Amino acid sequence: MVEILIRNIQTANLFFSSLALTILVIGTITEKWIELKLEAEKLTINHSPWMLCCITIWPEDDLEVVRIMMILTISFSFLLNLALGMEFTYLIPHTKYIHIFTAFFSFLTGILLLSALVLYHNKLRQGQSVYYSSYEITWVAYTAYVNVTFIVICGILSILNYLQFVKRFTLLNIIRKSVKESNEVPQSRDSIQVISTVDPTTMPRSIVRLPSMSGKEDVLRKSPRVQARRVTWAL
Numbered sequence: 001m002v003e004i005l006i007r008n009i010q011t012a013n014l015f016f017s018s019l020a021l022t023i024l025v026i027g028t029i030t031e032k033w034i035e036l037k038l039e040a041e042k043l044t045i046n047h048s049p050w051m052l053c054c055i056t057i058w059p060e061d062d063l064e065v066v067r068i069m070m071i072l073t074i075s076f077s078f079l080l081n082l083a084l085g086m087e088f089t090y091l092i093p094h095t096k097y098i099h100i101f102t103a104f105f106s107f108l109t110g111i112l113l114l115s116a117l118v119l120y121h122n123k124l125r126q127g128q129s130v131y132y133s134s135y136e137i138t139w140v141a142y143t144a145y146v147n148v149t150f151i152v153i154c155g156i157l158s159i160l161n162y163l164q165f166v167k168r169f170t171l172l173n174i175i176r177k178s179v180k181e182s183n184e185v186p187q188s189r190d191s192i193q194v195i196s197t198v199d200p201t202t203m204p205r206s207i208v209r210l211p212s213m214s215g216k217e218d219v220l221r222k223s224p225r226v227q228a229r230r231v232t233w234a235l
Contacts, residue, residue, distance in 0.1 A: 003168070005164055006161060006164045006165065006168070009157050009160055009161045009164065010084070010087065010088050010161060011088070012157055013084055013102070013154055013157040013158060013161065014081075014084045014085060014088050016150045016151075016153050016154050016157070017077070017080055017081045017084050017106075017150075017151075017154050018081055019150055020077055020081075020147050020150040020151045020154070021074075021077045021078060021081045023143055023144070023146075023147045023150070024073065024074045024077055024147065025074070026140075026143075027048070027050065027140055027143070027144055027147075028050050028074065030048065030140050031046050031047070031048045031050070031051065032046040032048070032138050032140060033046075033047060033048035033049065033050075033137075033138060033140045033141045033144075034046070034047045034048065034124060034135050034136070034137060034138065034141065035047075035135060035136040035138065036131075036132045036135050037132060037133055037134045037135065037136070038132055038133065039132075039133035039134075045132075047135075048140070049063060049066045049067055049070050049116065049120045050067065050070060051063075051067075063120070063123060065119065066116050066119050066120045066123065069112055069113075069115060069116035069119070070113075070116050072112055073109055073112045073113045073116060076105055076108060076109040076112065077109050077151065079105060080102060080105045080106060080109060080151075080154065083098070083101065083102055083105070084102060084154075087102070094165065096162055096165055096166065099158050099159075099161050099162035099165060100158075100162060102154070102155075102158040102161075103155045103158035103159050103162065104155075106151055106152065106154040106155030106158055107152065107155040109151050110148050110151035110152045110155065113144070113147065113148050113151065114145075114148045117141070117144055117145060117148070
């Protein structure tokens, strides 16, 4: 029962990790995260934190930190998905350190992604009155926030997997201990020996009787009487 529960947790963890990585990859391809509106020219410009070179009205140095954090996020997400996949296919041993590693990387990736998104929106608000009149958030940015939830769920599932692993290890130790104790009990019983304090040579010989010898003596005593009776009748 515990093994089935652990397997289900691993399946769910791998699913959410793959989903989060897929959303991050889609975010790198899609450039329409934010729509920047220019009031003077009445134009709309698409923008995303993955852009290698920003537009001329927005300096590139303002988003360099955000871009580095997003690159680290997708790198950690790839490593997390790889570790969970190798764990699911038994390419790496199931130890408690693997569960701690996946849980740590999940929370680290989620915190890093959330920090990058918050910093990106903070930069948008700061540049609103300087470089553009207003901006509009698209569905890609909202999906990135949902992606933070998926990554945090992976960390929670890794912790649950760690607790189930510890529980299974404890149960196996209890079973092994009980089996070991049950095997030691018959051996202790067989080792018990009854030691007699009476010397067999001191036992009285009169107690020992041979039934065969006593039977022969009775036959010999009875046989002369029978012969005597036969002789008397003959006379």
